[in-house]
Amino acid sequence: MSVEELGGVAERWLPQGTCAILAFDIASFGDASRTDDVREIMRDAMYRQIDASLRAAGVELGRCYREDRGDGAMVLVPPETGTEPLLTAAVDMLKAELRRYNKAAADVARIRLRVAVHTGEARHDGNGIVGTAVNHAFRILDAQPFKDALKESGAWLAVVVSQRVHDDVVRHGPGTIDPDEYRPIDIAVKETEGTAWVRVPGAPSTPPAHRIGAEIAERPAAPLSHGLLRAGGATPLPAEPDVVPLAAVFEVVNQMCKVPLMTTEQGRNQVMGIVRGEISGAVPRHAEARQDVYSIVNTCLDYPGGLRELLMAIKGLAGEPMPVMELERTIARVLPRL
Known part of the structure; x- marks a missing residue:
């Protein structure tokens, strides 16, 4: 699907009132190491990722109003789509789509994305x-503290929401929103001063304090990488975005497909009904068992x-027959730090 095939939206819906405003920007898009061909690949991937994320929130990109911004995009979402799914289902899917793309992409074509949400x-x-709200988004x-948050986290994705979105939606914690995952930053860009709220999915919201000499300095929050934990404790290991070897993933998939519970759609649905919603809601499901697993x-x-x-x-529903025990051993062997 090309960028053009995703477009043609202005004739379908034109904003004339209150709506959600999403602004996207690829970090370091103009880096000299990237050729125009690479940038075209990145832009096409970005629009695919945006479309998939909006579909997860219940709206297609083709039904929204959008404008291309070269190194990013602006998308205005019809008001019937609530803000909460844009902050949960859409962000979760965008994170997953970025991970899948970046795992396969060459280093020069990998995408680190900043997203702003305002209403x-x-x-x-x-x-x-036209609209002051668009300018604010x-x-x-473009706020430097937001750019720094993405850069220092090492993550693929960072989201910033306006004070209005935080006050109206985030702080109330609707659905699967966790207000504690957002941290405030000061905004001072052109005529705009105030506060916005940053979330780096998968990273702690509050950076730990470390003493440097006689002063206390804030150390940037490190991303959580595939749930890796220190032995004997629950402290996340600071790390750059970790890419699990594809061979290890397939070995786990192969063994999981030997568990009878995971061979049927009903069984997989029962398992995903136990896994927390932010994960199960982000899984692109498939009818074929192996693809789904x-x-x-x-x-x-x-x-x-x-x-x-x-x-x-899986263990809770299937017990511990031999295939489940072998699955556990396989995970421990190919992902020893899990």
């Missing part, structure tokens, strides 16, 4: 979109402790 009045004037997207395992690896949670769900 407010926007109006199409026949030439494009790009101000928080691969998708489940791959998604669980995106979340701290996700694969362990999946194993516990």
